[in-house]
Amino acid sequence: MPVSDQLIDQLLANYKFPEDLLGEQGILKQLAKKLAERALEAEMEQYLGYAKHDAVGKNTGNSRNGKSRKSVRTIHGDIELETPRDRNA
Template sequence: MAINDELIVERLSNYKSPEDLVEESGLLKELTKRLVERAMQAEMTYHLGYAKHEKGSKKTGNSRNGKHSKTISGEFGEIEVGVPRDQGSI
């Protein structure tokens, strides 16, 4: 998946120094959070066999059941992410 250069320019327009990118509320931390959450949502879609807000298969008896928070540690410090869960999780 390609990232649109115009979107990057728009997001960087308010940043004046490298610290603005990597500080506590910086762009890189927010992008990391969103990327991790999107990856977990995609994994849940694959696991359940249908996308969010689509009617699921009645055969599995499993469906999305909200999300919970988890703190992950990375290069940019700690990041709180929303982890999706399903009713039939083990």
């Protein structure tokens, strides 16, 4: 899915300094964190076979079991991710 110019404009609306884009709390680092966490959640949903809070998953023998924190090194620096856990992992 292509990223629209409108979305980029929204993300950069408050961009004033290079640190706003590349700094410790910059947009790139925040995007990398959010994208990675979303991908991990989607992977967990695919693995378990049901969406979060879906009644289908009740009494299946395996379910979500909170999250754990992991530090991941990227080209933008270290990012703290909250990774989903399941009971049988």
